[in-house]
Amino acid sequence: xxxxxSYSRVVEQSDxxxxxxxxxxxxxxxxIYPHFPLEIAMAHGxxxxxxxxxxxxxxxxxxxxxxxxxxxxxxxxxxxxxGHLTTFSGIVFSGNTCDSLQNVGEVWRKRFPDDKTFRLxxxxxxxxxxxxxxxxxxxxxxxxxxxxxxxxPFSEELFKDAVALISEIxxxxxxxxxxxxxxxxxxxxxxxxxxxxxxxxxxxxxVLDNVLEIRSSTMxxxxxxxxxxxxxxxxxAFLRKDLMDIGKFDESISIRLLLVGGMIExxxxxxxxKSVPNFSEDMIILDLLSYGFKxxxxxxxxxxGDPFENSARAxxxxxxxxxxxxxxxxxxxxKEILSKLSINxxxxxxQSFCDPDEFEAPxxxxxxxxxxxxxxxxxxxxxxxxxxxxxxxxxxxxxxLM
Amino acid sequence: xxxxxxxxKEKAYRLLKSSALLxxxxxxxxxxxxxASEEGNLAWVTSGFPVEIPVAMNIGISYPEQYxxxxxxxxMGPELCGFAEGLGYSQELCSYARSSIGxxxxxxxxxxxxLPTPQALLACNNICGTVLxxxxxxxxxxxxxVFLLDTPPLEGEQPEHHRDYxxxxxxxxxxxxxxxxxKPLADERxxxxxxxxxxxxxxxxxxxxxxxxxxxxxNCADRFLTMAPIVSLRGTDYVKDFYVSLLAEVKxxxxxxxxAIKEEKIRLLWDNIPPWFTIFRFFNGLxxxxxxxxxxxxxxxxxxxxxxxxxxxSVVSIYSNVYxxxxxxxxxxxxxxxxxxYDLDGFIMFSVRSCKRYxxxxxxxxxxVTERTGVPGVVIEGDMVDSRLFxxxxxxxxxxxxxxxxx
Numbered sequence: 001x002x003x004x005x006s007y008s009r010v011v012e013q014s015d016x017x018x019x020x021x022x023x024x025x026x027x028x029x030x031x032i033y034p035h036f037p038l039e040i041a042m043a044h045g046x047x048x049x050x051x052x053x054x055x056x057x058x059x060x061x062x063x064x065x066x067x068x069x070x071x072x073x074x075x076x077x078x079x080x081x082x083g084h085l086t087t088f089s090g091i092v093f094s095g096n097t098c099d100s101l102q103n104v105g106e107v108w109r110k111r112f113p114d115d116k117t118f119r120l121x122x123x124x125x126x127x128x129x130x131x132x133x134x135x136x137x138x139x140x141x142x143x144x145x146x147x148x149x150x151x152x153p154f155s156e157e158l159f160k161d162a163v164a165l166i167s168e169i170x171x172x173x174x175x176x177x178x179x180x181x182x183x184x185x186x187x188x189x190x191x192x193x194x195x196x197x198x199x200x201x202x203x204x205x206x207v208l209d210n211v212l213e214i215r216s217s218t219m220x221x222x223x224x225x226x227x228x229x230x231x232x233x234x235x236x237a238f239l240r241k242d243l244m245d246i247g248k249f250d251e252s253i254s255i256r257l258l259l260v261g262g263m264i265e266x267x268x269x270x271x272x273x274k275s276v277p278n279f280s281e282d283m284i285i286l287d288l289l290s291y292g293f294k295x296x297x298x299x300x301x302x303x304x305g306d307p308f309e310n311s312a313r314a315x316x317x318x319x320x321x322x323x324x325x326x327x328x329x330x331x332x333x334x335k336e337i338l339s340k341l342s343i344n345x346x347x348x349x350x351q352s353f354c355d356p357d358e359f360e361a362p363x364x365x366x367x368x369x370x371x372x373x374x375x376x377x378x379x380x381x382x383x384x385x386x387x388x389x390x391x392x393x394x395x396x397x398x399x400x401l402m
Numbered sequence: 403x404x405x406x407x408x409x410x411k412e413k414a415y416r417l418l419k420s421s422a423l424l425x426x427x428x429x430x431x432x433x434x435x436x437x438a439s440e441e442g443n444l445a446w447v448t449s450g451f452p453v454e455i456p457v458a459m460n461i462g463i464s465y466p467e468q469y470x471x472x473x474x475x476x477x478m479g480p481e482l483c484g485f486a487e488g489l490g491y492s493q494e495l496c497s498y499a500r501s502s503i504g505x506x507x508x509x510x511x512x513x514x515x516x517l518p519t520p521q522a523l524l525a526c527n528n529i530c531g532t533v534l535x536x537x538x539x540x541x542x543x544x545x546x547x548v549f550l551l552d553t554p555p556l557e558g559e560q561p562e563h564h565r566d567y568x569x570x571x572x573x574x575x576x577x578x579x580x581x582x583x584x585k586p587l588a589d590e591r592x593x594x595x596x597x598x599x600x601x602x603x604x605x606x607x608x609x610x611x612x613x614x615x616x617x618x619x620x621n622c623a624d625r626f627l628t629m630a631p632i633v634s635l636r637g638t639d640y641v642k643d644f645y646v647s648l649l650a651e652v653k654x655x656x657x658x659x660x661x662a663i664k665e666e667k668i669r670l671l672w673d674n675i676p677p678w679f680t681i682f683r684f685f686n687g688l689x690x691x692x693x694x695x696x697x698x699x700x701x702x703x704x705x706x707x708x709x710x711x712x713x714x715x716s717v718v719s720i721y722s723n724v725y726x727x728x729x730x731x732x733x734x735x736x737x738x739x740x741x742x743x744y745d746l747d748g749f750i751m752f753s754v755r756s757c758k759r760y761x762x763x764x765x766x767x768x769x770x771v772t773e774r775t776g777v778p779g780v781v782i783e784g785d786m787v788d789s790r791l792f793x794x795x796x797x798x799x800x801x802x803x804x805x806x807x808x809x
Binding site: 063064065066068069095096097098099100102103104106107109110111119121122123124125126130131133134137138141322323325327328350352353355356358359360361362363365366377379 | 489490491492494495496499527530531532534535536538539541542548550552554555557561563564566567570571729730731753755758759761762763764765766770783
């Protein structure tokens with residue numbers, strides 16, 4: 001049984017989990033951009049953990065960042081300026097993903113010079129052999145930097161263990177995502193979100209155990225309703241980013257919602273949505289969020305060949321971000337999902353002051369409009385400072401779908 | 403009586419004679435863009451794009467960022483940005499992008515009837531990540547395909563794998579342009595274009611460096627206007643004529659002891675894009691108080707020369723190493739160098755809400771630049787095109803506070 005928690009409680013618990021792991025001797029490497037090479041960090045004996053935004057973060061960024069820095073970076077910076085995030089042994093900032101994140105990484109170095117910070121630069125162009133080669137070299141450089149900073153060399157054995165662990169967690173999450181599409185009532189979205197939160201907090205064997213337990217019970221229930229092969233078929237279609245061969249799903253549930261957007265935590269979103277009158281979790285058929293679907297549907301790393309190249313290939317194999325080239329592909333995939341999964345409502349989440357999210361949102365809304373699927377845009381910040389108005393917006397949106 | 407009238411008419415700032423030639427050249431640039439579009443031969447490019455390559459392939463070029471400056475200076479920003487906001491683009495987004503999207507949607511309500519319709523959109527993310535998303539939007543509206551030349555930001559020296567990656571991007575660019583426009587790239591023509599570009603950049607650099615003189619022969623607004631050909635016409639044969647003329651005028655001013663402003667008292671550095679809608683009012687207002695800006699970080703961005711045995715390698719190096727593609731340390735170093743080399747008394751940093759790449763980091767840079775150079779600075783906040791985001795009274799108050807330090 002998974003216990004339901006509020007998002008602040010989830011944050012508190014994940015902080016606690018990190019503290020306990022630190023006390024147990026683990027060195028925690030924080031990351032912000034979702035497509036992080038978890039397995040490489042673990043091959044160095046470090047435990048990767050998402051640097052989580054805090055709904056209660058007060059100010060603290062004002063003397064270092066302007067108000068138009070994205071709300072996610074302001075929140076994280078404020079936490080650090082207020083003396084938090086001390087459990088991290090180091091923090092990795094991404095380069096070439098968005099201008100805010102990159103610049104904030106540099107400001108961080110100036111303001112907190114004793115912190116161990118790293119930059120991992122990603123290619124923004126459509127994945128190709130040259131972008132795989134580029135990212136592979138960046139990962140190699142990153143690995144050397146970790147070794148140099150922590151005196152913890154890359155271990156092939158640890159890498160293999162990490163690949164096995166991460167792959168199993170991801171594959172299970174993928175299966176749960178696919179199962180929920182087939183039967184959303186089988187597994188609450190908040191439960192799936194909690195599993196993802198656990199994975200993002202620390203990809204450990206206990207997280208795997210938790211995921212496997214839920215997977216097992218969900219699949220048992222599912223098998224009573226539908227053919228198990230359908231789950232695999234859908235899972236593979238999501239991994240291929242191609243739903244052309246998938247048949248159209250039934251419309252037995254009157255409201256079928258898809259959540260899209262950028263770096264917004266599924267747990268924060270599900271907790272917020274649950275507070276909206278007339279909302280029910282089984283309305284959510286799927287999300288395409290960075291810290292949700294895109295985290296889960298990253299292909300497994302091959303163990304044959306160069307670990308850095310294979311890691312790069314896996315990272316670039318996941319569904320693209322609004323920070324990358326390939327808008328038309330993302331729109332095409334969105335349309336396939338809207339159409340094949342009989343989605344009749346699209347919720348587009350945008351991190352406040354996030355250029356990539358705010359640029360992509362109108363294209364996503366137009367794609368939905370083309371298919372006559374109503375959509376609503378939610379400008380969100382980690383503090384949910386506009387919560388009442390957002391609730392009203394969702395409530396009105398749901399009423400239009402009923 | 404006549405003498406008194408003439409004395410009254412003498413302004414605090416001096417107009418450039420070369421402005422007339424500048425207008426002619428920019429008119430030609432616009433006409434060429436129009437013709438290229440009608441012939442199905444026009445690409446829009448970002449300001450940091452290696453334009454020499456499409457130019458060498460005889461493809462016409464238009465610059466949306468420069469058009470944004472036109473929109474701003476004609477005070478059409480709020481209206482055109484509003485059109486984009488009507489399409490769902492947040493007011494928090496870049497106003498160059500918003501005004502451009504607005505003008506594509508409503509060319510009839512835009513200055514000059516909007517930019518001519520493109521057949522391709524060439525974005526290089528060495529100036530910011532926004533350009534890709536902006537061009538993606540224009541692509542949705544016009545159907546023109548987007549090409550991204552990905553130049554990942556640098557930390558210090560450019561590693562070999564970065565060079566290789568960008569180099570492969572250039573090869574893909576040539577393939578893309580050949581496919582879209584059906585024109586090949588000839589080596590001789592590339593060499594010719596590179597030479598034109600290098601000569602123009604060389605002359606422009608001399609104009610900039612001449613501002614070390616006291617009084618400075620050019621003020622900020624002068625440079626922001628006269629940089630137009632170096633931004634939009636690099637690689638063409640006729641751009642050189644303009645910079646020969648400008649350099650001659652600059653030298654003449656220096657030899658006659660004539661400055662850009664009537665009475666130079668305070669020399670400041672300007673950081674970032676200017677507020678185009680009030681560029682003359684802002685800088686000329688300060689000129690009346692004896693403030694001149696002999697240097698800025700923006701117009702100094704176009705200084706690299708394409709030369710050597712392998713021109714594409716040179717292109718990789720120049721366009722990866724542009725000011726905005728380097729880290730905060732490089733920006734701080736550049737500001738300190740300019741302050742020292744141009745003997746400046748202080749600096750104004752314009753925190754442009756539209757431009758995160760340029761602006762985030764300024765609060766820290768301000769402290770570090772002052773610490774290293776000993777000169778004071780101030781950060782003012784606003785926007786370059788969208789005048790709704792510009793609080794003149796507040797800005798004036800901050801600038802006054804800086805100027806009081808020199809009293």
